[in-house]
Amino acid sequence: MTVQTTTGGRNREKGRQEIQGNVLFRHLNSAIPILIWMSPLMSGLLSLHMGKSMAWDLLHYHYYNGYAFLNGRLGVDILPAVFHTFLNPVLDIAFYAGVETLPARAVGFILGVIHGFNIVLLFHCARLVLGPRVKGSVALPNLLPAFLAAAGFGGAAAMGTLGSWHHDLIASLFFLGALLILLSPPIGPAKRHPWLRPAGAGLVVGIGLGLKLTLAPFVLAIVVAPLACKGPVRDRLLYCVAAGCASVVGLLASGGFWMLRMREEFGNPFFPFFNRLFNSPFAAAGDGRDLRYLPTDLLEYLIYPVIFSFDGDRISEAPWRDYRLLSAFVVAALLLVVLPVRRMVRWRLDGGTFTGPNARMMLWTALVGYGGWLVLFSIHRYAVPLEMMAPLLLCVMLVALLGTRLGVTATVACCLVLVVTTAKSDFARKDWGDEPFVGAAVPAQYRGLRDAVILMAGRGADAHFIPAFDPSNRFLRLDGFDYVYRADNPFTRRAAAIVSGHEGPVYGMFRRDRRGQGVEAAFRSFGFAIDDDSCAKVESTVRPPEPTFLCRLVPTAAR
Structure with missing residues (x-):
């Protein structure tokens, strides 16, 4: 009787400990999204720690363009910032106003906070892509999405431009926000009208395009993303049309006023780009594109990540080291080889492991975005959305290839190596001091x-x-x-x-x-x-x- 009582007491004690442990894990898991929402504040503090940006673009045109618009300098000065003089000044107006009214540290902190919202979007995208089995392969289901978001934001391009006025980490917010809309389950009117989701995504990314034209490859990626969904081809094409039309509306909303001004002044709404296409009278001045970083031949186009990952000067004016894009490229190539012959891999990507078609849609979006970036620019900073998505892309592809537990383990190990070996893009910085941000x-x-x-x-x-x-x-x-x-x-x-x-x-x-x-x-x-x-x-x-x-x-x- 005594033995039975003792054994029962031990079992009850063990049960209480398990319950307490489960409660603790649930609380910790619930705390992770709160920490993620605090990450913009931490990003702002990190921006202060890294120092004041002295990047070329800031001195070359970002500060001047805001001043020029507010003071009517277009037509007064001639090419003071060369062709960058004619870029949409909306974001630069905000920067100029901040510099003129706030202390330098306040400007740097605010920029860092804004840039930090990329972590929030990456985290929620990961939660919507990774299925319960993948997230549940670690003790805390929210831990893996948070880890992938942090590993993505720690890339060379993101860390190099954090707290600076390059616009790239602002443009990426519009792309990731649009992607999040596509990945989210339909709610409210979107249940009755499925085209509303792609239209909403197109509108968001189109607004980003109007602010920064280098987002163009990722606008295309969002527009064609519905092609990766299941369903009748007619419906998928309708969703693409909805996304495309909405992106044009977004473009006009944020950049239409400037496009009209450029059309009146130079005969080309996208001046200084595509001058010959629009038969601009200023075509003799050139097309304004920086072609220095494009691949030089077909072989380079096919294997460019292998080249620029070991020769950073091929795609950037600043020294950097980051193997995120290379890792994603290598694993993607392996996936393309295995996909036609391994039914299990196809099953996992079709929702057997992940959340519905989201994994397939995200891979397709990344592929189209990379292709557009490669052909149009091949400039490192402009690929920051891909670099930030790389850990999540690796997780999806490695889980599809290796299964849940082994794939997650390989992802974590790979990301840790990537974080350790990363050297951020070395755009010039200096101590804050007491002087204005620019002056x-x-x-x-x-x-x-x-x-x-x-x-x-x-x-x-x-x-x-x-x-x-x-x-x-x-x-x-x-x-x-x-x-x-x-x-x-x-x-x-x-x-x-x-x-x-x-x-x-x-x-x-x-x-x-x-x-x-x-x-x-x-x-x-x-x-x-x-x-x-x-x-x-x-x-x-x-x-x-x-x-x-x-x-x-x-x-x-x-x-």
């Missing part, structure tokens, strides 16, 4: 400068100096970036007309190290030479690596 000071001897024409020459990110000058001055760029002086260029003719009709002094602004790299030749092409005795340094709170000088120019005939 400049006109040399003392030129602070009273009014109604002058200032010629900009040489490849330098110097448009951020312009807001420091009196708005009566005009800035005309003669060359820089991939823009080269040509007499038949319509912008060159505009600049020449302004200079010839100007009766006051003419000045030149250039970086010291560029003087012998085309600066003097550009000034000579307009009939001017540098007056060395008049040169003074333009001070910048961002402190570019080489000083920028403002000098008086004298007619070459007078020398």
Whole structure:
């Protein structure tokens, strides 16, 4: 009797411990989504820890474009930021307003918080893709989606641009938000009208496209995503049409006003891109695309992740190291080989392991997005949505290939290796200090400068100096970036007309190290030479690596 009582007591105690353990695990599992919603705050703090961005694009056009729109500089200045002068300024207006009204640390923190919402979207996408068996293969079902979201956000491109004003981590919010809409189960009116979900996704990603045109490959991916669903072909095509039409509405909502302005000014709503397609009178100025990073032949197009993962300069101006895209590429190639001959793999992807068709749709979306990115840009920063999705893509493909438990184990191990071996894109940063996020000071001897024409020459990110000058001055760029002086260029003719009709002094602004790299030749092409005795340094709170000088120019005939 005593033995039975003791045994029963032990069993009851064991049962209580199991219940307590289960309650603890449930509480921990419930806490993970709360922590995920706190991740934007942690991202903001990480942005402060990493320092203030001094990236080229920030100095080259983001700050200037916001200032230019608010002060009506389009047509006053000529190509101060080369072709980037003509990009939709909506996001840059917000940045400029923040810089002018808030301390630098506040701007960096807010940017980091906004960028951190990518983690929230990645987490919820993972929850909707991974089935109960996959999430339940670890002690806490919410732990795996959270791990994959964190591993994705820790990529080289995301960490390199966190807290900076590159726009890429803002554009990715629209793509991931659209993907989340497609992956979510229909609710309310969407149950009766299934086309509403793809239309909603298209609208969201279209708004992102209007703000940043480099999102185009991922807009295409969202539009054709319904093709991966089950159901009649007619219905799937209808969903694609709904997504496509809604994306156009989104594009016009966020970028229509600027497209209309570009159409009026340059005969091309997408200026400076596709000038020949729209028969723009400014076609001689070029198409504004940066083609430096595209693959060079068919073989490179087929295996480009293998190449750029070991030679980062092929797709980026900043040094970086990240094997996420390479890992996803290798596993995807293996999946394509195995898929036709392994019925079990097809069964898992069709909902045997994952949540309905979501896994298949996500893989298809990633494939289309990658193909579009490869053909249009092949620029590392623009692939940040793919890089962030890579851990989730790996999980889906490895579970399909290896089964639930082994696939999840392989995913976790692979992601840990990826995190350890990642080196973020090294865009320049500096300590915060007490100065504004962006700012400049006109040399003392030129602070009273009014109604002058200032010629900009040489490849330098110097448009951020312009807001420091009196708005009566005009800035005309003669060359820089991939823009080269040509007499038949319509912008060159505009600049020449302004200079010839100007009766006051003419000045030149250039970086010291560029003087012998085309600066003097550009000034000579307009009939001017540098007056060395008049040169003074333009001070910048961002402190570019080489000083920028403002000098008086004298007619070459007078020398």
